[in-house]
Amino acid sequence: MNTPRAGIVLVISAPSGTGKTTLVKRLLEEFPNIGYSLSCTTRPPREGEIDGQDYTFLSKEDFEARRDTGYFAEWAEVYGNYYGSPLPPTREMLAQGRDVLFEIDVQGAAQLHLTIPEALCIFILPPSLPTLAHRLHTRGKDSEEIIAKRLASARRELQEAHWYTHWIINDDLDTAYAELRATYMAATLAPRLCPQRVHRLLNETTGEK
Ligand code: ADP
Numbered sequence: 001m002n003t004p005r006a007g008i009v010l011v012i013s014a015p016s017g018t019g020k021t022t023l024v025k026r027l028l029e030e031f032p033n034i035g036y037s038l039s040c041t042t043r044p045p046r047e048g049e050i051d052g053q054d055y056t057f058l059s060k061e062d063f064e065a066r067r068d069t070g071y072f073a074e075w076a077e078v079y080g081n082y083y084g085s086p087l088p089p090t091r092e093m094l095a096q097g098r099d100v101l102f103e104i105d106v107q108g109a110a111q112l113h114l115t116i117p118e119a120l121c122i123f124i125l126p127p128s129l130p131t132l133a134h135r136l137h138t139r140g141k142d143s144e145e146i147i148a149k150r151l152a153s154a155r156r157e158l159q160e161a162h163w164y165t166h167w168i169i170n171d172d173l174d175t176a177y178a179e180l181r182a183t184y185m186a187a188t189l190a191p192r193l194c195p196q197r198v199h200r201l202l203n204e205t206t207g208e209k
């Protein structure tokens with residue numbers, strides 16, 4: 001019995017460098033039914049980043065104009081740049097019965113937690129702050145100045161982790177991924193996603209005379 005179900009909203013946050021993007025990429029590869037909410041940002045592209053694939057890169061003016069028309073489901077200023085999740089593609093994916101994943105900061109996650117209380121809000125924790133610093137350096141995509149800014153923000157972001165529905169520690173990558181996968185799989189089993197399933201069963205006959 002393959003009854004269609006409502007979509008799940010997954011919100012994933014972590015201090016920069018924790019491994020959020022690595023874990024999310026793996027989840028999206030394994031579960032094509034999860035759509036990715038492609039964010040807009042005013043941050044300049046990092047080397048190798050592609051417009052329309054990693055982010056939609058916008059000027060500050062363009063971002064502000066879209067924000068003022070209510071285009072974003074949430075938005076925030078992070079490390080001096082604007083980031084926002086466009087509402088129309090999310091609505092469309094949910095209408096198609098797909099799940100939607102938001103990879104966003106704690107301020108944006110708090111906004112979605114208020115507007116979508118049933119959202120799965122997962123915070124990925126680094127095993128330690130020195131490990132986080134090491135990962136930011138080995139990723140090799142940010143300047144020393146930016147890495148220092150991100151490490152300073154990590155403590156503030158960790159202080160906001162308490163209200164999330166799930167915490168996953170990204171120490172060993174495979175273990176963290178198994179936990180992320182299990183969290184998502186468990187969420188797909190919620191009766192509220194498919195309340196008609198039991199009614200359908202009750203309307204069936206057993207076939208016995
Ligand atoms: P974020 O999206 O949270 O900023 P990334 O996914 O870009 O983080 O990961 C930051 C760096 O840490 C990358 O170089 C990535 O390959 C590495 N990394 C991610 N998870 C682990 C892990 N469990 N152990 C070791 N290195 C990891």
Ligand code: 5GP
Binds near residue numbers: 075078
């Ligand atoms: P980065 O510049 O490293 O790609 O992202 C910096 C931070 O901004 C990360 O915590 C990332 O999750 C967050 N971020 C990315 N897109 C969005 C978004 O659309 N909204 C919000 N609130 N944060 C975002």
